[in-house]
Amino acid sequence: METKDKKWIVGQGSHIYFPQDTSKIMFQVILALLPASAMAVYVFGFDALKVLLIGVISAVAVEALIQKYLMKTPVTIGDYSAALTGLLLALNLPAGSPWWMVCIGSLIAIGIGKLAYGGLGQNPFNPALVGRVALLIGFPALMTDWSVTGGYLAELYRKIPAEALTTATPLGFIKAYSGSNFTADLVAYFNSYSINLKTLFIGTTSGSIGEVSELALLLGALYLIYKKVLNWEIPAAFIGTVGVIAMAAYYLKPQAMLLPHYHLFSGGLFLGALFMATDMVTSPFTFRGRIVFGIGCGVLTMLIRLYGGYPEGVSFAILLMNIFVPIIDIYIKPKRFGV
């Protein structure tokens, strides 16, 4: 065709774009969670794989069905955000979670946590955490049942049955016996016992399937930070704050407090700080805002762990800080040029 007669597409600038858009961001986060997922399957066996698959499939199905039949809006499962929510939810569950509980979690996460607010970008709370906390409140026994039927742990427990006791979450034990005469003994036991830093860090211990291996989580997160998908401010502030408070608590009362590395590596801190608190939709806009958010998450986590009714506070801390995001965004603004 003659140049003269060509009808050109008209659009608003800029006319070129940064290739890393929403679906690519979501997809890369899913990729970055694969090491942790693989570790889950290694440690917990087929059960973990089942939970992961049901989590992802049910979340995607819930989003598609609600959008198609209830909301009658375009189905947006192609942006991978539902799959990511499902995966994150599954990683936050015990290996023995029954299939129907995972499905209920997905329904709450996607249906109430995300779509009820208007879909992607509109939700104030991290959807996967909404799902997890709903299950934690609704099915407390199932959500803290750390029994395993396969994988590395089952093998370990068969060989050394004592491990079944000690590798179950130390934070949970301390909370369960808090105030009793056993506390000091338990603390002394954990603090002297050889569940060392390395074991906790690599993740051949018990817990939610995705939280055990800090190594695998860090690998994924470093990839995302390198790709500039993830910010480092929130994890650094979050984990740093937990570390500082745990250390202060330990040195103030060493006979009643677990060693700081239990607080850092034996719970859901890394999964929460690296992949849940950093959820773009539910964290602040600005650098300084993200630092404040991270510190807030850290303080709340430790308050809940040390004084609250639950052994683990990461999920609640992040959800509570989610509430403050709009306020943080109003009061902490970027530094303007020439002002």
Add this chain to the structure above:
Amino acid sequence: MAFGLKTFSRGGIHVDDRKYSHESAIEKIPAPKTVVIPISQHIGAPAKAVVTKDQAVKIGQIIAEKSGFISANVLSPVSGVVKAVEARMTPTGFKQDCIVIENDMKDEYFEAFTAVAPSAEVIEKLDVSGAVKAVEKAGIVGMGGAAFPTSVKLSPPPDVKIDTVILNGVECEPYLTADARIMIEDAEKIVAGLALIMKIFSKNGPVKGYIGIEANKPDSIQKMSEAASKYKDIEVVSLALKYPQGGEKQLINAIVGRDVPSGKLPSAVGCVVQNVATAASIYDAAVNNRPLIERVVTVTGMGVKKQKNLLVRFGTMFTELIDYCGGVTDDAAMLICGGPMMGKALQTSEVPVTKAVSGILVLTQNEANLYEEAPCIRCGRCVDVCPMGLQPGMINKVIDAGDYDKLEELSLLDCIECGSCNYICAGHERLVQKIKIGKVKLQEILKARKEKEAQLKKEDKK
């Protein structure tokens, strides 16, 4: 990127520079049979047409006179006969009054001109008292894209003291290479132009000159440094690659570390910034009495067969330039006047080259942002990259909600519309477009408030 190069301090993006046409030497293309000259090619009041149909004109003859303080003359780029004064499509995307001239191909000039070669001695001997007038007569405007009348920039209010003149050779828009080529091929003239501008301001005290060039143009830096070495007080500054370094405020910040206050002009911090091509035109006008009738235009993008830098008479149709470069490819999708970041998408190539057209960009389907807008996922990248420290995502939400009262505290009048937020947006949201709408709304609010205050004052006096 070499470590330790200067750059601006806040925000900015790293874009693949795609300078495909960098090696292609400037080619002069023949003047067309007909030129179409818009009477408004600059920021400010449109010029007033002073020719009528069938009138004979010569090269450099003023065909539309500046009208108002911020305005610029429009000159005939060819000799020939005026065929019409009528509304035609222009690169602004709108129809504007244009003077259509049929070229008689004789290239007769209206006034005699000289061809004094640029050198330090020429500038030293030159009486610059008439220079600003010459620049005004020649119809020179900023050639970097904003097209602000240059004579206005060269005559600041008497209480303003200028101690720094910065030449903008950054050309931070991806794809464009016109300025880079001019710096390679015409360095002496550009530097002489800078010395001339410095001399204009030196009556109030010493003036230092800088030429800012990004490090992706080592050959431009070398040629300009050679030329600059013959002058005192002129320094070529090699800058790290970062967009939008060519923004006036960003460039001043990068080179001399001064921050132009919000709502103020560069002169508030003693600086004047001129584009390199403008400096060369200033030299030609003030020394040689040559009118501004042509400019270098980069024709580029993967959608055009050959990427070139062309020396073009004003009024030449985009179509002719594109066809001179072998025409468009089958997957060509978008036609942009200017660079990909701040340029304007056009519906048709039947628009003329004006003083502000630095590039014609033909983007293929793969290159162009043809995505639909998707929801904001609050990734915050727009805030990170904004060189003015604004919150584009927040502004977007406020405008979507029609909450215009909140716009003032979001300081969106500071926005330089560089498009960095737009480029980085994960949802492909057209943030600049939204901000432009917001600016109009905010200005309406501010105007209404001012009127109300004036009204109240009046009533108080009664």
